[in-house]
Amino acid sequence: xxxxxxxxxxxxxxxxxxxxxxxxxxxxxxxxxxxxxxxxxxxxxxxxxxxxxxxxxxxxxxxxxxxxxxxxxxxxxxxxxxxxxxxxxxxxxxxxxxxxxxxxxxxxxxxxxxxxxxxxxxxxxxxxxxxxxxxxxxxxxxxxxxxxxxxxxxxxxxxxxxxxxxxxxxxxxxxxxxxxxxxxxxxxxxxxxxxxxxxxxxxxxxxxxxxxxxxxxxxxxxxxxxxxxxxxxxxxxxxxxxxxxxxxxxxxxxxxxxxxxxxxxxxxxxxxxxxxxxxxxxxxxxxxxxxxxxxxxxxxxxxxxxxxxxxxxxxxxxxxxxxxxxxxxxxxxxxxxxxxxxxxxxxxxxxxxxxxxxxxxxxxxxxxxxxxxxxxxxxxxxxxxxxxxxxxxxxxxxxxxxxxxxxxxxxxxxxxxxxxxxxxxxxxxxxxxxxxxxxxxxxxxxxxxxxxxxxxxxxxxxxxxxxxxxxxxxxxxxxxxxxxxxxxxxxxxxxxxxxxxxxxxxxxxxxxxxxxxxxxxxxxxxxxxxxxxxxxxxxxxxxxxxxxxxxxxxxxxxxxxxxxxxxxxxxxxxxxxxxxxxxxxxxx
Numbered sequence: 001x002x003x004x005x006x007x008x009x010x011x012x013x014x015x016x017x018x019x020x021x022x023x024x025x026x027x028x029x030x031x032x033x034x035x036x037x038x039x040x041x042x043x044x045x046x047x048x049x050x051x052x053x054x055x056x057x058x059x060x061x062x063x064x065x066x067x068x069x070x071x072x073x074x075x076x077x078x079x080x081x082x083x084x085x086x087x088x089x090x091x092x093x094x095x096x097x098x099x100x101x102x103x104x105x106x107x108x109x110x111x112x113x114x115x116x117x118x119x120x121x122x123x124x125x126x127x128x129x130x131x132x133x134x135x136x137x138x139x140x141x142x143x144x145x146x147x148x149x150x151x152x153x154x155x156x157x158x159x160x161x162x163x164x165x166x167x168x169x170x171x172x173x174x175x176x177x178x179x180x181x182x183x184x185x186x187x188x189x190x191x192x193x194x195x196x197x198x199x200x201x202x203x204x205x206x207x208x209x210x211x212x213x214x215x216x217x218x219x220x221x222x223x224x225x226x227x228x229x230x231x232x233x234x235x236x237x238x239x240x241x242x243x244x245x246x247x248x249x250x251x252x253x254x255x256x257x258x259x260x261x262x263x264x265x266x267x268x269x270x271x272x273x274x275x276x277x278x279x280x281x282x283x284x285x286x287x288x289x290x291x292x293x294x295x296x297x298x299x300x301x302x303x304x305x306x307x308x309x310x311x312x313x314x315x316x317x318x319x320x321x322x323x324x325x326x327x328x329x330x331x332x333x334x335x336x337x338x339x340x341x342x343x344x345x346x347x348x349x350x351x352x353x354x355x356x357x358x359x360x361x362x363x364x365x366x367x368x369x370x371x372x373x374x375x376x377x378x379x380x381x382x383x384x385x386x387x388x389x390x391x392x393x394x395x396x397x398x399x400x401x402x403x404x405x406x407x408x409x410x411x412x413x414x415x416x417x418x419x420x421x422x423x424x425x426x427x428x429x430x431x432x433x434x435x436x437x438x439x440x441x442x443x444x445x446x447x448x449x450x451x452x453x454x455x456x457x458x459x460x461x462x463x464x465x466x467x468x469x470x471x472x473x474x475x476x477x478x479x480x481x482x483x484x485x486x487x488x489x490x491x492x493x494x495x496x497x498x499x500x501x502x503x504x505x506x507x508x509x510x511x512x513x514x515x516x517x518x519x520x521x522x523x524x525x526x527x528x529x530x531x532x533x534x535x536x537x538x539x540x541x542x543x544x545x546x547x548x549x550x551x552x553x554x555x556x557x558x559x560x561x562x563x564x565x566x567x568x569x570x571x572x573x574x575x576x577x578x579x580x581x582x583x584x585x586x587x588x
Contacts, residue, residue, distance in 0.1 A: 010052045010086065013060055013070065014233050015208045016042025024067045024083070025050050025058040032060075042209065042233065054091065057083040060208075068204040071211075071237070072163045074172050076148045080160050080202030089248035092176040096183035101252055101287035104314050105380040106516040107139035108418070108506055109190065109425040111388055114143060114169050115153050116438065116484045117428050123174040130185040136431060136499075137506025140290075141182060142190040142255055144389060146175065150201035151443030153480045155393065156192070157257065158199030158442070162241045172249075179250050188252035190290060191245050195238050195270075196261035197221050200449055209233070213263070226264040239273055246281045246289055253278070253290030253314070260297050271302060275312030290314045292383055298354045298369025303381040314381065315423060320355040321384035322391055325416060328547060329409045330401065334465045336363040343534050343547070347525035350420060350536055353382050374520045379421035386413040387427045389438065396466035398439030398483065400430070407433070407494045408580030411501055411564035412545055415582040418505035419515055419536065419543045421523045431502040432490040439472050441480040450475040501564060508562055508584065514539035542585045549579040558587040 013032070015021050021044040023030040032044040057077075059067030069076060073084035110133055118125035133141065145156030148164035156166075165172040179189050198205065198212070200221070205211040210230045212222040225234045245251045256274060264270050271293065278289040292315035293302050304310025323337055324346040333341045339355065339362050340346075349355050356369040385391070392400055401410060410433055417424045429436065440457060444450045454475060458468040472479045489495040509515050514522075518538050527534040532548030541561075546552040556575040560568065565581035577583055 011046035011050055011058065013044050013072075013208065014042050014237070015044055015060075015062055016230055016233070017209060018044070018062050020063055022061040023050065023058065024061060026056050029061070042230070052086060054086055054088045056086045058086065059083045062207050065207060068207055069161060071161070071205055071208055073148070073161050074163055074165075075167070076161060076164045077167055077171075079167070080148050080150050084164075087172050089172065089176070089244075092173065092180070094176075094180055094250065096180050096250060099183035099186075099287070101289075102139055102188055103288050104253075104290050104292075104383075104423055105378065106509070107188075107423060108137060108509065109140045109142050109383065109423065110136070110138040110428065111142045111385075111425055112144070112428040113155065113389065113438075114146065116480070118487075119484060121153070121168070121484075123170040123178040127178055127181045130181060130187060133187060134185050135503065137503055137510065138187070138426065140188040140190050140252065142425065143192060145192050145194050145257070147194070148202075149199055151445060153441060153443045155389070155440065157194055158201075159194055160199045160202040160204075162193070162195075162238075163244060175249060183250065188290075189250075190253040190255055190292065191249075191251045192255040192257060193242065193245065194257040195224060195241075196258050197224065201444060201446060211237070223261070223263045226262060226270055227266045235270060235273070238270065239277055242274060242277055243281065246278070252288065253292060255292045255294060256313075257294050259293040259295045259302070269311060271311040271313065272306060275306060278314070279312065292316065298356050300353075300370065300372040300377055304373070304376045308376055310376065315383050316381065318349075318353060318382040318384050318422065320349050320353075321382070321420070321422060322386065322388070324349045324355060325386055325413055326391070326401075329405060329413050338362050343527040343529045343532070346416075347527045347534065350525050351523055352520065353377075353379060353422075372520070378519055379523065380423050380516070382422040383425050384417060384420060384422040385425040385427065386417045387430050388425065389427060392427065392438045393440050396468075396471050398437040398472070400434060400437060402433045402435060403437070406580060407498065408564065408578075409547075410498060412547065412580060412582050414498070414501055414505060415543060415562075415564060415584065416536070416545060418502070418509060419538070419541075419584060421518060421520070421538065424509075426502070429485045432495040432499040434485055434489060434495075436483060436486055438483045439479050440474050441483060442474040443477075443480070444475065504562055512541060512561070514541040540587055542587055543582065544575060544577060544585065545582045546577040546579060551579060552577045556585060556587065558585045560585055 021032040023046045032046050035043040035045050061067050070084040074087035075085040077085050115121040146165050147159035148161040148166050149159045152168050165175045182189050210225050211234050213225045225231045274291050278291045282289040291313045293313050294317045302311050302313050302316045306312040323340040327337050327340040328346050345355050353372045354369050357371040361368040442453050490499050524537045533552050534545045536543040554575050557573045560570050561584045563583040565578045567578045568583045569576045
């Protein structure tokens with residue numbers, strides 16, 4: 001019989017408050033019995049002999065309601081409201097035995113959404129782009145959530161069945177083939193997972209048990225029950241899901257969505273358990289496992305070792321880097337960008353990791369964050385970007401920086417992202433200045449839910465001062481179609497030039513130890529806000545950036561490793577940089 005990641009028999013189900021549970025499998029009904037063992041409270045067991053072969057349709061009737069899909073369903077062929085289907089993860093014959101993984105330090109991450117990365121929007125189609133990503137020079141592919149959600153297309157953050165791979169992407173077998181192919185191409189895979197909330201349609205977990213804490217909501221709805229009564233099995237449900245990705249699907253790490261929304265008052269926080277899980281699987285397999293938290297808390301405890309009272313995660317996102325670079329390139333200072341309007345801020349972030357390290361945040365109207373201890377964390381633990389799915393897709397019209405910045409300023413952003421002391425992450429299409437927007441799209445079958453989603457988006461933009469009249473309808477299929485990449489662009493004009501720059505920067509990082517090895521103490525920055533220049537020093541490497549429109553001359557000796565303008569010159573101990581350009585120099 002197939003087994004769950006939990007080690008429970010395939011059809012066992014946790015329903016602690018139910019008075020009766022029936023299993024519907026392959027068209028037949030079976031009465032289930034409650035397991036009264038002390039260590040398995042609330043679990044119901046199916047009778048022996050129920051077929052567990054691959055592809056069996058099944059569900060549960062709980063107290064006369066249903067049938068509902070399995071909370072641990074691996075496949076939902078007919079969508080999240082339909083019956084589950086059995087899937088044997090051990091049937092795939094892995095060909096990635098030569099893959100030994102890689103550490104986060106020194107890596108470049110490429111974030112992509114399967115539905116809009118290719119015209120087909122499938123895992124199989126994405127396999128066809130692996131050679132392109134290898135040539136680009138990235139090390140990890142970070143997939144936006146792939147768990148089952150209602151409708152055909154969605155960002156993925158409205159998932160309701162965390163163990164199932166969305167059928168429109170190809171389902172779980174295609175997911176295994178994708179990871180296998182990525183590893184054979186020399187690329188790691190990081191899976192974005194969402195454990196802080198569930199989507200608004202198809203969430204039947206409350207029918208089974210107290211997975212949620214009613215009345216204790218976050219931005220997206222009721223919080224997950226991490227610390228209340230019966231939370232032991234809820235945490236187990238989450239941690240075994242994380243283990244499923246790492247073991248059954250061979251993924252190299254997880255990106256943990258919005259961990260600031262994980263409400264957990266236990267002495268051992270669930271983030272610490274994620275860190276321990278990753279280390280355990282790494283020890284089992286000998287292959288590094290990378291846990292990265294998305295957090296806006298500016299709390300470095302996430303990346304401190306557990307022996308030093310940290311959570312032991314390998315990385316966390318740093319929005320401060322994005323905000324500082326975005327503002328200095330675009331001049332936009334509305335909403336949460338308000339505190340970042342100077343090169344002095346960018347310099348602080350480059351040297352210390354955070355702007356808000358206990359300082360006052362005008363957007364939050366309070367002090368925020370704490371400093372990073374240099375003896376407990378390396379800069380590579382901060383994952384940074386010039387653009388990502390949130391920072392593009394959560395704009396009113398989902399416009400990329402391509403829509404508003406010159407080619408020179410796009411190149412400036414690329415250079416600072418790729419030569420910073422942190423771990424750079426690119427968002428799909430950024431590397432060739434994609435002209436397509438990346439907008440917020442949904443395909444809720446329920447009209448009332450679609451209407452509520454559209455109205456909610458407009459309300460979210462109030463504090464940013466964006467015009468609600470230009471916000472596209474998330475439910476309009478064209479919103480989704482507009483967001484697909486145009487793969488003819490990388491071979492054309494400025495698109496091709498920027499793509500070559502990103503390839504050169506990735507190669508430069510790989511061949512220049514100073515851009516990877518140095519800690520916070522080996523990074524220093526000089527700048528002049530009035531003259532609009534910034535110079536980042538990392539050992540013998542200097543990255544000189546001219547944000548102004550006039551040419552810049554600065555005394556400097558050495559050799560130019562990379563320049564964004566053919567007019568940049570280093571002659572007679574003087575570096576000349578045209579406006580809106582950058583150069584990477586090895587000083588003599």
